[in-house]
Amino acid sequence: MDAVIKAKDLRKSYRKTQALNDVSLEVERGRIVGLIGPNGAGKTTLLRALTGLLRVDGDLDVLGQHPWSERVKLMRDVAFIADTATLPKWARINQILTYTEAVHPNFSRKRAENFLKQTGIDTSRRIKTLSKGMKVQVHLALVMAIDASLLVLDEPTLGLDILFRKTFYTNLLNDYFDENRTIIVSTHQIEEIEHILTDVVFINQGRIMLDSSMDDINARYATVAVKRDNVEAARKLKPIQENVLLGQHVFLFEGVPAEKLQSLGEVSPTRVADLFTAKMQEKQA
Amino acid sequence: MNTALTLVRRELWENRGNFYIMIGILFGIIVLASAVLGIAVGGAFTTLHPTGRASAAGVAILGLSIGNFIFLFYSLSMLGYLSGSLYDDRKDGSVLFWRSLPVSDTATVISKAAMAMFVGSLLVLIAMIVGHLISLLALATAASARGAAGFSVFASPGSLFGTWVFFAYALFVQALWWLPYYGWLLLVSAVSPRGHPLIWAIIVPAVAGVAELIITQSSHIFQFVGSHLANSPIFNGWPSLTLSSQLVPSSANLAQAATSANPLYSGAGLISQFLATPSMWIGIVIGLGLIALAVIARRYSASS
Numbered sequence: 001m002d003a004v005i006k007a008k009d010l011r012k013s014y015r016k017t018q019a020l021n022d023v024s025l026e027v028e029r030g031r032i033v034g035l036i037g038p039n040g041a042g043k044t045t046l047l048r049a050l051t052g053l054l055r056v057d058g059d060l061d062v063l064g065q066h067p068w069s070e071r072v073k074l075m076r077d078v079a080f081i082a083d084t085a086t087l088p089k090w091a092r093i094n095q096i097l098t099y100t101e102a103v104h105p106n107f108s109r110k111r112a113e114n115f116l117k118q119t120g121i122d123t124s125r126r127i128k129t130l131s132k133g134m135k136v137q138v139h140l141a142l143v144m145a146i147d148a149s150l151l152v153l154d155e156p157t158l159g160l161d162i163l164f165r166k167t168f169y170t171n172l173l174n175d176y177f178d179e180n181r182t183i184i185v186s187t188h189q190i191e192e193i194e195h196i197l198t199d200v201v202f203i204n205q206g207r208i209m210l211d212s213s214m215d216d217i218n219a220r221y222a223t224v225a226v227k228r229d230n231v232e233a234a235r236k237l238k239p240i241q242e243n244v245l246l247g248q249h250v251f252l253f254e255g256v257p258a259e260k261l262q263s264l265g266e267v268s269p270t271r272v273a274d275l276f277t278a279k280m281q282e283k284q285a
Numbered sequence: 286m287n288t289a290l291t292l293v294r295r296e297l298w299e300n301r302g303n304f305y306i307m308i309g310i311l312f313g314i315i316v317l318a319s320a321v322l323g324i325a326v327g328g329a330f331t332t333l334h335p336t337g338r339a340s341a342a343g344v345a346i347l348g349l350s351i352g353n354f355i356f357l358f359y360s361l362s363m364l365g366y367l368s369g370s371l372y373d374d375r376k377d378g379s380v381l382f383w384r385s386l387p388v389s390d391t392a393t394v395i396s397k398a399a400m401a402m403f404v405g406s407l408l409v410l411i412a413m414i415v416g417h418l419i420s421l422l423a424l425a426t427a428a429s430a431r432g433a434a435g436f437s438v439f440a441s442p443g444s445l446f447g448t449w450v451f452f453a454y455a456l457f458v459q460a461l462w463w464l465p466y467y468g469w470l471l472l473v474s475a476v477s478p479r480g481h482p483l484i485w486a487i488i489v490p491a492v493a494g495v496a497e498l499i500i501t502q503s504s505h506i507f508q509f510v511g512s513h514l515a516n517s518p519i520f521n522g523w524p525s526l527t528l529s530s531q532l533v534p535s536s537a538n539l540a541q542a543a544t545s546a547n548p549l550y551s552g553a554g555l556i557s558q559f560l561a562t563p564s565m566w567i568g569i570v571i572g573l574g575l576i577a578l579a580v581i582a583r584r585y586s587a588s589s
């Protein structure tokens with residue numbers, strides 16, 4: 001097994017809050033992992049620990065390096081967007097290109113310029129003159145021009161309109177991703193990225209609630225629109241969630257064989273967003 | 286090498302105001318002032334040099350006045366540059382971008398110290414040389430218009446060049462002398478939570494100094510800070526120069542002055558004395574320690 005990220009019992013606390021609480025995680029090469037959780041769940045803390053920006057307790061190995069002590073070495077093979085607006089406002093785009101080209105052994109200025117050409121943004125412009133969407137496009141062009149093994153994205157499309165968000169993930173998938181790369185992305189907008197994910201990790205209050213491949217999710221969970229007459233029978237199978245939408249009972253089942261469910265009503269694949277809500281409520285209950 | 290050069294370029298891009306514009310404006314003022322001065326009181330040139338020949342000391346003093354003037358304002362702009370250098374990118378979040386690239390925090394912090402100490406000094410030197418030449422040109426033109434051999438100042442390039450080397454040496458020793466200040470500003474810039482770091486940079490030593498005064502009845506902090514400010518290499522080559530310029534203009538002493546040692550040498554000797562003081566080396570050790578702490582603080586800058 002070719003693990004890109006190996007994390008065991010990561011812990012981090014800020015004053016009173018426990019941002020990471022015994023988080024263990026393994027990510028293999030060639031995966032696209034969605035890190036999903038509410039605000040303050042520990043997503044950013046985890047991603048910053050992976051990229052050596054933050055010191056955490058526990059065992060952590062990213063591409064064979066310890067991120068905190070080998071940040072510089074690691075950053076040659078990791079590309080990272082930490083937020084939507086981290087590019088220096090005073091800089092011109094081509095200054096950033098010149099700088100990155102000089103300090104980064106795996107950066108191709110030509111590739112970055114090609115991506116930027118597609119966006120139509122003039123590279124002599126300063127970052128502060130760009131709209132939020134443009135800034136994200138520039139940053140994406142920059143990281144896609146880095147021949148990295150691991151790409152870490154922390155809420156990269158937060159605050160952008162849907163058109164930008166769609167283009168962002170389409171570009172990422174078509175022009176960047178291949179089986180040698182690994183992407184880990186945190187987001188609120190689960191619906192928009194669930195079709196590109198190979199794995200999902202749910203995190204809440206510093207704990208991992210679910211760590212599963214999409215294939216396993218599809219095999220393990222099922223959503224059933226239950227016929228009125230079968231509601232009681234359905235409840236006996238212990239659904240993890242029950243919703244009533246326009247008089248229609250929709251149940252979410254975990255680990256119930258498909259043949260048992262088919263007689264109850266219409267079975268459809270489970271949406272990650274629904275599963276997420278169910279898991280969060282399950283915890284609170 | 287390429288990386289080091291790029292780090293320097295990065296600083297110049299971000300801080301054009303501190304490095305170029307400051308020097309540019311001052312340099313413009315000096316050129317204008319000296320041109321006006323040169324033309325209006327061109328007679329002063331012949332008063333200072335009765336024979337119409339410029340003395341080495343006269344040329345040197347003009348150059349050093351210009352250089353010191355530029356340096357004074359440059360130092361003030363370095364206060365702003367250094368105190369903001371590790372603070373501004375934390376404030377606007379771009380520290381996350383810079384630290385997503387394979388550049389060590391040590392390289393980043395050292396590049397900022399090196400900007401203030403060496404790259405900035407080099408810019409001051411260049412501005413001083415150009416300002417010096419233009420001022421001399423203005424004076425020489427004005428003197429020639431009055432019939433004196435004004436352009437003789439350019440006849441002995443040795444004294445011109447000597448002045449520049451002298452000033453470069455003074456700038457270098459000065460940079461070492463002020464290393465504890467530079468280190469302190471970098472550390473404060475790397476750690477200050479909110480409010481401009483410059484405020485912390487002044488308040489903390491002031492409070493520490495008063496506390497020392499009250500608790501131990503001693504004043505080592507104030508003495509160290511004060512002596513490093515009041516007594517600076519860059520202004521220290523002056524006594525011997527002003528002395529010799531008083532001697533040289535009297536034509537009787539001219540021949541003797543021509544054969545005696547260049548006053549710049551004794552000036553340089555006074556500057557070198559700084560390198561022999563314990564205060565200089567204590568300051569360098571403190572400065573390097575503060576820079577090391579700034580590097581550590583920088584590592585933790587994404588922690589909140």
